[in-house]
Amino acid sequence: MSSPQIPDPSPFSRGTLFIVAAPSGAGKSSIVNACLARDPNVCLSISYTSRDPRPGERHAEHYNFISREEFARMIEAGDFFEHALVHGDWKGTAKHAVESRLAEGRDVLLEIDWQGARQVREQVPGAVSVFILPPSREALDQRMRKRGQDSEEVMARRLAAAREEMSHYDEFDYVIVNEHFDTAVDEMCTIFAASRLRREVQAGRHAELIRNLLAGE
Numbered sequence: 001m002s003s004p005q006i007p008d009p010s011p012f013s014r015g016t017l018f019i020v021a022a023p024s025g026a027g028k029s030s031i032v033n034a035c036l037a038r039d040p041n042v043c044l045s046i047s048y049t050s051r052d053p054r055p056g057e058r059h060a061e062h063y064n065f066i067s068r069e070e071f072a073r074m075i076e077a078g079d080f081f082e083h084a085l086v087h088g089d090w091k092g093t094a095k096h097a098v099e100s101r102l103a104e105g106r107d108v109l110l111e112i113d114w115q116g117a118r119q120v121r122e123q124v125p126g127a128v129s130v131f132i133l134p135p136s137r138e139a140l141d142q143r144m145r146k147r148g149q150d151s152e153e154v155m156a157r158r159l160a161a162a163r164e165e166m167s168h169y170d171e172f173d174y175v176i177v178n179e180h181f182d183t184a185v186d187e188m189c190t191i192f193a194a195s196r197l198r199r200e201v202q203a204g205r206h207a208e209l210i211r212n213l214l215a216g217e
Contacts, residue, residue: 015102020130027184036109049064051087080093081097082120118171121171130172131176133178
């Protein structure tokens with residue numbers, strides 16, 4: 001009987017790229033922040049945006065806030081891993097913010113919209129994608145209005161955009177319904193843990209162990 005083939009560990013020493021998307025008001029950021037606090041093995045990639053900061057937002061913590069002109073220059077230079085026009089403003093993920101951490105073996109999480117998620121999946125087939133849904137349209141409307149930062153006209157546009165965003169849920173690997181916050185956080189962390197236990201990942205991480213276990217006398 002021939003010996004089992006042991007995968008080359010080098011491709012699997014990289015970290016896993018997690019993509020998380022959701023319509024505005026679904027609770028994505030709150031879930032992500034809770035998961036990051038619980039799981040130190042995942043780091044968040046801070047996106048770039050051309051929009052102005054909202055009240056309470058800080059540069060390099062919530063987003064890297066840059067001008068539309070600077071964003072255009074970065075697009076021209078090919079500096080973005082992905083970028084998209086969202087609600088009239090540009091958002092994107094710088095390549096170095098993702099690739100350098102993955103190469104170090106760290107897991108990286110991207111909070112992006114469905115357009116950006118599609119771009120990333122095309123470039124990183126092994127990425128794990130998660131879409132977060134609200135428990136109802138009424139709940140989504142209430143959560144968006146609680147922010148109290150937008151006019152009725154802006155709210156109407158955001159609700160319409162949310163419906164469009166949710167129509168792309170079937171492009172993702174996993175779907176979480178954020179009805180109970182703690183449950184949604186548990187489910188997200190379960191996805192992180194399960195992804196690290198995939199056969200191809202474990203075969204690379206524990207190649208020497210498997211080689212020894214399967215070695216002949």
